[in-house]
Amino acid sequence: MMNGTWKVDARDGKLAMAHIYVAFVALALGGLAGLLQVLVRSGKFELPAGISYYTILTTHGVLLGLVLTTFFIIGFQFAAVSRTAGTLSDRVRFWGWIGFWLMTIGTAITAFYILIGEASVLYTFYAPLQAHAGFYIGLTLVVVGSWISGFAMFAHYAKWKKAHPGQVSPLLTFMSVVNMVLWLVCSLGVAATVLFQLIPWSLGYVDRINVLVSRTLFWYFGHPLVYFWLLPAYMIWYAIIPKIIGGKMFSDSLARMSFILFLIFSIPVGFHHQLVEPGIDPAWKYLQVVLTFMVVIPSLMTAFSMFATFEMYGRSKGATGLFGWLRKLPWGDARFFAPFIGMLFFIPAGAGGLVNASHQLNQVVHNTIWVTGHFHLTLATTVVLTFFGGAYWLIPHLTGRVMTKAMNRLAIIQTIVWSIGMIFMSSAMHFAGLLGAPRRSAFSTYGDAPQALEWIPYQIAQAVGGTILFIGIILVLIIVTNLAFFAPKGETEFPVAEVAEQAERTPLVFENWKLWIGIAVVLILIAYTVPFIDMIQNAPPGSKGFKLW
Amino acid sequence: MHMHKYEKIWLFFGIGSLFVFLAVLGVGAFAQGTQPPSCLTTIDPEKVDQTPPFDKPGLVKTGENEYQLNIVASAFAYTPNQVEIPKGAKVTINVATKDVIHGFEMAGTNVNMMVEPGYVSSYTQTFDKVGEYVILCNEYCGAGHHLMTAKVKVVEQ
Amino acid sequence: MKTQLNTSTPKAKVEKEPALKGTLASVLFLGFFLIFTWVSVYFLFLNRL
Numbered sequence: 001m002m003n004g005t006w007k008v009d010a011r012d013g014k015l016a017m018a019h020i021y022v023a024f025v026a027l028a029l030g031g032l033a034g035l036l037q038v039l040v041r042s043g044k045f046e047l048p049a050g051i052s053y054y055t056i057l058t059t060h061g062v063l064l065g066l067v068l069t070t071f072f073i074i075g076f077q078f079a080a081v082s083r084t085a086g087t088l089s090d091r092v093r094f095w096g097w098i099g100f101w102l103m104t105i106g107t108a109i110t111a112f113y114i115l116i117g118e119a120s121v122l123y124t125f126y127a128p129l130q131a132h133a134g135f136y137i138g139l140t141l142v143v144v145g146s147w148i149s150g151f152a153m154f155a156h157y158a159k160w161k162k163a164h165p166g167q168v169s170p171l172l173t174f175m176s177v178v179n180m181v182l183w184l185v186c187s188l189g190v191a192a193t194v195l196f197q198l199i200p201w202s203l204g205y206v207d208r209i210n211v212l213v214s215r216t217l218f219w220y221f222g223h224p225l226v227y228f229w230l231l232p233a234y235m236i237w238y239a240i241i242p243k244i245i246g247g248k249m250f251s252d253s254l255a256r257m258s259f260i261l262f263l264i265f266s267i268p269v270g271f272h273h274q275l276v277e278p279g280i281d282p283a284w285k286y287l288q289v290v291l292t293f294m295v296v297i298p299s300l301m302t303a304f305s306m307f308a309t310f311e312m313y314g315r316s317k318g319a320t321g322l323f324g325w326l327r328k329l330p331w332g333d334a335r336f337f338a339p340f341i342g343m344l345f346f347i348p349a350g351a352g353g354l355v356n357a358s359h360q361l362n363q364v365v366h367n368t369i370w371v372t373g374h375f376h377l378t379l380a381t382t383v384v385l386t387f388f389g390g391a392y393w394l395i396p397h398l399t400g401r402v403m404t405k406a407m408n409r410l411a412i413i414q415t416i417v418w419s420i421g422m423i424f425m426s427s428a429m430h431f432a433g434l435l436g437a438p439r440r441s442a443f444s445t446y447g448d449a450p451q452a453l454e455w456i457p458y459q460i461a462q463a464v465g466g467t468i469l470f471i472g473i474i475l476v477l478i479i480v481t482n483l484a485f486f487a488p489k490g491e492t493e494f495p496v497a498e499v500a501e502q503a504e505r506t507p508l509v510f511e512n513w514k515l516w517i518g519i520a521v522v523l524i525l526i527a528y529t530v531p532f533i534d535m536i537q538n539a540p541p542g543s544k545g546f547k548l549w
Numbered sequence: 550m551h552m553h554k555y556e557k558i559w560l561f562f563g564i565g566s567l568f569v570f571l572a573v574l575g576v577g578a579f580a581q582g583t584q585p586p587s588c589l590t591t592i593d594p595e596k597v598d599q600t601p602p603f604d605k606p607g608l609v610k611t612g613e614n615e616y617q618l619n620i621v622a623s624a625f626a627y628t629p630n631q632v633e634i635p636k637g638a639k640v641t642i643n644v645a646t647k648d649v650i651h652g653f654e655m656a657g658t659n660v661n662m663m664v665e666p667g668y669v670s671s672y673t674q675t676f677d678k679v680g681e682y683v684i685l686c687n688e689y690c691g692a693g694h695h696l697m698t699a700k701v702k703v704v705e706q
Numbered sequence: 707m708k709t710q711l712n713t714s715t716p717k718a719k720v721e722k723e724p725a726l727k728g729t730l731a732s733v734l735f736l737g738f739f740l741i742f743t744w745v746s747v748y749f750l751f752l753n754r755l
Contacts, residue, residue, distance in 0.1 A: 052692065122689050128666060129649050129691065211650065211666055254552070275585045276661055278668035282584040286575065293567045300563040303736055304556045307729035315725060322728050347736050351743035358744070359574045360583045363661045364751050367652050367687035434750065436656025438687035444695035449683035451656045502724065504551045540591035540667025546649050548624045548691025553723055555730040563737055570744060583755065659754045675755075 008494060012082035013398035015096050017484070019075025020395065022104060023068050024480050030063030031473035038425070038466030041459050043443045053442035054120040054549055061123030062114060065379070067107050070142065072387050073232045074099070074149050077176040079394060080235065081153055083494050084170035085160040092152045092159075099149030106141025109134055120549040122440060124218065125198070127209045130545030133202040136194050143187050143194075150180035161511075168506045171239050171252055172496065178259045179231040181513070182224055185520065186267050189220035201545060208542025212279045212535050219270035220528065227266040227295075229379055231259065233386035236339055237306055240390070243495035244335050247313030250305045251503045256510040258298035258305075264520050265295040268527030275362040279538075284531040285359065291527060292357040299350060306343060312500065334403075334411030335495075338389030341415050342382040345422070349377035352430065367440075369462075370433025373426040381422050385415060388476055393492055395483040402490035407479055414475040421472055425465025432458035586662040586672040588643075594666035597621055597647045608632055608640075616640045622664050623647040625693030627684060632699070634676050635706040641673045652687030655701060663688060676703045 033056045039045040113119040119135035193214045238255040271288035314325020352374040437455040446452040577583040602619040609617045621628045651664040662670045686697035
């Protein structure tokens, strides 16, 4: 498995670090926006100087949901392919930089239009709310930049394959390629609605827009998007955590199989975000509910692999009893502790996700703050804590520094602070959501409705949790700044796990891209063709744009 | 492909549970009629006020204990915004929007649907308990989104 | 699946399956949590019908 160099080439490291800097700047600004939101929503504070709650909310969603994630993921994956499939060629690196600058310029343009109040449309930008064209153009540049980076990674992978005929590619490279294929296939949907619908319409070239088609294209993209966030966390869990704890990977083939299942099943599922909307036949909704449940399977496999990795390691160190192996895990190592806590939070996160996707059960929770609570467990805890845990070795590896004991201790504290804050905030969100409290809304008592007054204690709990989380953000920013600029010089390992002896050899079939992409496309066509034609054939008159903020 | 015996047990149990969930949902949806709101009727969003039944929004009795509640949504209000429903009534709620996407949620009930320009959203609910429910917009629609609300009172007949 | 107790099979590396009792217990606990959550919300839905 040990192909290529042990250390990421300094030039590749610079490319990865550029992405990571942008990601953490986004975390700082987006986190501040989040703090303001929970304070407003408690009913105890108001924003100064006429700043709109919804401008802040748009900022929060775009910076954390789109910018932090995409930049960290692409930076991490460039480092991972460089580490496992060898130093990038000058050409690949050049295109990586082009991708980076397109994404950064796009982010700056989009952020500008949000901050001047021309784009308070939230990060889902549902038509017929109409933002300034600059908002959509900026987002387009972000997506196009990410495509270029994706193709750069594909080119690097192809070069490795050519140099190693008949060999199984390094696991982290394989996983990065799967994730970028997933991203490319799904972002075609959002690109279609932005390029062919939203931009011409916001520039005034066309008058009207088909709202349901636009939403459907968005959600064709919107759910695989969350898997694009999750898979890099799974990369760290499968291929890196075993090395950090000093153990072995449970199985290379099962890891690849779960990634292929994600590639196949995570796209034809967008209707589960549209379960309570008109214009779509419920039978087609149900079909996509079934496909959504299939994408749970690779996560069930992952849960088993993770526990098995930990148990095998613990037992190799002499652990006995049913759970004795837990005590052998390196609890004092933040590189393990942060992602491990992220894994634990994925249990309630997954449970909530099953409810969301459950056809008519969606009526109980749709667009309530339960949903916000759900993705603050998935993205803002499971994924983000895993990324933090990754940053604790990736940044010093790339900057030629070492994490001090003090910083490691601070990172442990950071993880605990994050967990406490999130337990407060997310639980309150889940329970208030079951009572009916809506998401994406400023503070309101709805005319002093008795029901709405019942939600206020939960909203105060959210503010307490959100404030604790903001402290968590400050802590991680201190750690990251230290690791990037101030930590002592030295060598930090980029850990890559080896496979356990008893695991079987990995078959080559997982790299039969024509087969897997072919199956994915067939499923997409089955799930979407008929309802999409229905939408267009039975389309109501289109909508003009509205600017209601 | 080789799999540990316990992993097989786990996947059998896990995937089995998924299929049980799907079966429960499917029977509920297709045999017992608890489909999520999925009305396919279209409407010209600029002519909602002229299109029946939305030209005269409000509660209409359609049969023995059966009613239609027709509501127009627009930024940032529902018309009408106060409704009294007799206890035990089976009410088909129809909602249409004149401008952007809105939500239509009756807090504490299963009435929860997206309201999108060009479509009528419809859901039938029986109100068996006396009480007051708040209706609110749960999809962001602009600066006054959180002020968009209405009230339903279920009263003794 | 063939039983793999025999260590002298051609694949010398395939030994006895590792002991994963704790793993099975952990994932089953996870599974019961999923079922509990789902059933709870399902009954809330039925209650509100």
